[in-house]
Amino acid sequence: MLRFLTRRSLGAAFILLIVAAVTFFLFFAVPGDPARLACGKVCPPETLAQARHNLGLDQPIFVQFVEWFFGIFAGREYEGLGHCPAPCLGYSFVNREPVFSTIVDRLPVTISLTIGSAIIFLIFGVGTGIIAALKQGKPLDKIASISSLIGASVQIYFIGTLAMYFLVFQWQVIERPRYVPITEDPIGWAYGLMLPWVVLAIIFTANYTRMTRSTMVEQLGEDYVRTARAKGMSARTVVLRFALRGTLTPIATIFGIDLAGLIGGAIITETTFSLQGIGRLSIQSVNNSDLPMLMATVLLAAAAIVVLNVIVDALYAVIDPRVRLS
Amino acid sequence: MTIPSETTSEPAAAIAPVASGGAPVGRSPGQLMWRRFRRDPTGMISAVIVLFFILVAVAAPLISMLYGKDPYTTYGQDRPDLLNEFGFPLLPNGGISSEFWFGIEPGLGRDVFMQLVYGIRTSLLIALAATIATTLIGIVVGIVAGYVGGRTDYFIGRVIDVLLSFPSTLFIIAFMPVLENLMVKPDEETPVWLRATALIIFLTVFGWAGLARLLRGNVLSLREREFVEAAKVTGASPARIVFKELLPNLWTPILIQSTLLLPALVTSEAALSFLGVGMIEPTPDWGRMFLRGTEVYTDDITYLMFPGIALLIFVVAFNLLGDSVRDAFDPKIRR
Numbered sequence: 001m002l003r004f005l006t007r008r009s010l011g012a013a014f015i016l017l018i019v020a021a022v023t024f025f026l027f028f029a030v031p032g033d034p035a036r037l038a039c040g041k042v043c044p045p046e047t048l049a050q051a052r053h054n055l056g057l058d059q060p061i062f063v064q065f066v067e068w069f070f071g072i073f074a075g076r077e078y079e080g081l082g083h084c085p086a087p088c089l090g091y092s093f094v095n096r097e098p099v100f101s102t103i104v105d106r107l108p109v110t111i112s113l114t115i116g117s118a119i120i121f122l123i124f125g126v127g128t129g130i131i132a133a134l135k136q137g138k139p140l141d142k143i144a145s146i147s148s149l150i151g152a153s154v155q156i157y158f159i160g161t162l163a164m165y166f167l168v169f170q171w172q173v174i175e176r177p178r179y180v181p182i183t184e185d186p187i188g189w190a191y192g193l194m195l196p197w198v199v200l201a202i203i204f205t206a207n208y209t210r211m212t213r214s215t216m217v218e219q220l221g222e223d224y225v226r227t228a229r230a231k232g233m234s235a236r237t238v239v240l241r242f243a244l245r246g247t248l249t250p251i252a253t254i255f256g257i258d259l260a261g262l263i264g265g266a267i268i269t270e271t272t273f274s275l276q277g278i279g280r281l282s283i284q285s286v287n288n289s290d291l292p293m294l295m296a297t298v299l300l301a302a303a304a305i306v307v308l309n310v311i312v313d314a315l316y317a318v319i320d321p322r323v324r325l326s
Numbered sequence: 327m328t329i330p331s332e333t334t335s336e337p338a339a340a341i342a343p344v345a346s347g348g349a350p351v352g353r354s355p356g357q358l359m360w361r362r363f364r365r366d367p368t369g370m371i372s373a374v375i376v377l378f379f380i381l382v383a384v385a386a387p388l389i390s391m392l393y394g395k396d397p398y399t400t401y402g403q404d405r406p407d408l409l410n411e412f413g414f415p416l417l418p419n420g421g422i423s424s425e426f427w428f429g430i431e432p433g434l435g436r437d438v439f440m441q442l443v444y445g446i447r448t449s450l451l452i453a454l455a456a457t458i459a460t461t462l463i464g465i466v467v468g469i470v471a472g473y474v475g476g477r478t479d480y481f482i483g484r485v486i487d488v489l490l491s492f493p494s495t496l497f498i499i500a501f502m503p504v505l506e507n508l509m510v511k512p513d514e515e516t517p518v519w520l521r522a523t524a525l526i527i528f529l530t531v532f533g534w535a536g537l538a539r540l541l542r543g544n545v546l547s548l549r550e551r552e553f554v555e556a557a558k559v560t561g562a563s564p565a566r567i568v569f570k571e572l573l574p575n576l577w578t579p580i581l582i583q584s585t586l587l588l589p590a591l592v593t594s595e596a597a598l599s600f601l602g603v604g605m606i607e608p609t610p611d612w613g614r615m616f617l618r619g620t621e622v623y624t625d626d627i628t629y630l631m632f633p634g635i636a637l638l639i640f641v642v643a644f645n646l647l648g649d650s651v652r653d654a655f656d657p658k659i660r661r
Contacts (some may be wrong), residue, residue, distance in 0.1 A: 153641040158634035301493030
């Protein structure tokens with residue numbers, strides 16, 4: 001396990017390095033002037049020269065990348081701007097502070113959004129999937145497959161906006177989504193994010209219902225389930241301890257993909273509900289032409305995908321002892 | 327050559343004609359697939375809906391002529407009796423009337439029905455071009471990786487790893503202004519073709535990796551099959567093995583994947599337009615209708631409903647079609 005984790009983590013770090021390098025070279029090495037982008041549309045020449053110097057743009061691109069890269073581990077001094085402490089992902093010329101502190105500021109919103117909805121759709125999806133498999137009732141099966149289809153086809157900016165219109169503005173059953181830190185007010189945190197959670201859950205739940213149901217039906221027909229039943233185990237133990245374990249592998253796979261998608265796709269969710277998370281931050285940094293900030297958000301989203309891939313692969317072995325990690 | 331088991335996997339269909347008298351009729355896998363597909367009502371209905379959308383896209387100028395309006399004229403601004411002083415339609419439900427079937431766009435006052443009809447063209451054209459490019463690249467890279475193997479395979483595998491880890495939406499949003507900075511002089515307007523081409527290229531660059539990985543896996547298992555070995559023993563050239571032995575066995579996953587890819591790309595394009603890096607004015611586009619719709623939804627929800635419902639129907643129909651195609655091609659898979 002340890003060897004596997006080390007090897008995969010190294011692989012993940014390598015992929016992230018490539019992503020970082022590609023992004024860096026595409027953004028900073030293209031003809032055109034990143035300093036002008038960083039400085040804004042109306043830019044006096046002396047500010048431009050200052051921006052170029054401060055961003056280190058007067059140096060060769062490779063040197064810039066190496067400096068940026070080592071800045072992540074060792075921190076960096078920006079002339080005339082100040083010190084950027086250890087995980088230094090760059091210095092935002094727009095915000096006039098290190099990129100990392102803004103990221104730390106905004107990340108809790110995106111994480112809360114992701115985790116909250118993930119808990120809802122995982123519990124509901126797997127729960128209804130188990131029930132559907134046990135009852136194998138035709139109407140429920142039909143409902144599951146139809147709602148899964150619509151859930152997979154609907155756009156968050158469409159049903160999200162509809163939900164906002166009817167629930168918030170027309171019927172006023174819930175307030176506008178907003179973010180309150182969980183440490184300050186756990187109830188306000190949950191209440192403020194309830195609407196986006198539910199909307200995201202609508203989109204994702206059905207997929208889990210369908211997946212759980214079909215795998216569960218398969219598992220219930222397996223010999224080991226019959227053996228467990230024959231030994232006189234209670235139905236609850238057979239289903240929850242034995243059959244469910246067999247269904248967890250495909251669920252872990254799509255859950256990993258969905259979680260990464262939620263963090264990477266936070267742009268649309270946060271735009272729809274006007275929440276100030278990483279997604280909004282990336283859009284704002286595009287509009288402000290804040291390249292260092294943008295780099296950091298791209299890297300963060302890539303890291304989410306890569307890390308979750310490793311976790312899911314490791315989980316396979318935990319769920320299913322037959323899986324050999326090699 | 328096709329794997330024999332595929333043609334014999336459906337004995338009922340093959341034996342059926344014998345019962346009705348006459349000699350047994352040999353059927354190609356394509357014919358069998360078509361027979362199975364025709365018997366699937368969901369598939370047929372969704373195929374009709376998809377065809378309807380394509381027909382509307384193709385016949386958009388004709389519809390415009392019969393309807394008597396175009397998607398560019400700002401009717402609401404030209405005539406004082408359509409929009410109020412805030413730019414919202416005077417009539418209820420977004421200004422739906424016998425003259426403007428789906429209402430009027432808030433602000434600019436263009437005809438919603440025409441925008442929707444011409445919008446399909448933009449979305450479908452971009453998605454179709456990206457689907458074709460994605461599929462072609464996916465096929466070539468997938469076969470090369472699977473068939474050549476070794477170092478090539480390893481290298482391609484790592485490239486795919488990196489591409490699949492790239493946050494594509496974010497990257498496209500971020501890179502679009504950089505690209506424009508590069509291609510367009512600051513005092514010029516961005517040409518529409520540049521945006522369209524850029525969208526197609528970006529969607530393709532981030533789209534092919536999944537298909538290539540899938541096909542590589544298929545080729546890896548096919549490569550070890552007896553019929554490929556037999557072809558090799560008889561001295562068939564690599565080109566012959568790829569085109570005559572491998573490719574015919576890959577059409578099923580390719581066709582299934584591309585029918586599922588097209589709606590995914592339509593929604594991706596719409597999402598990018600919604601985020602402001604899609605098609606630019608005045609080209610009609612569904613994604614930009616979403617963008618405008620979400621800007622004004624508190625005052626005029628009707629405007630958002632039309633692209634929303636149209637896209638939902640389109641994507642549902644296309645996904646159902648994809649499922650039916652899969653069932654028809656591969657009846658062994660039980661969903």
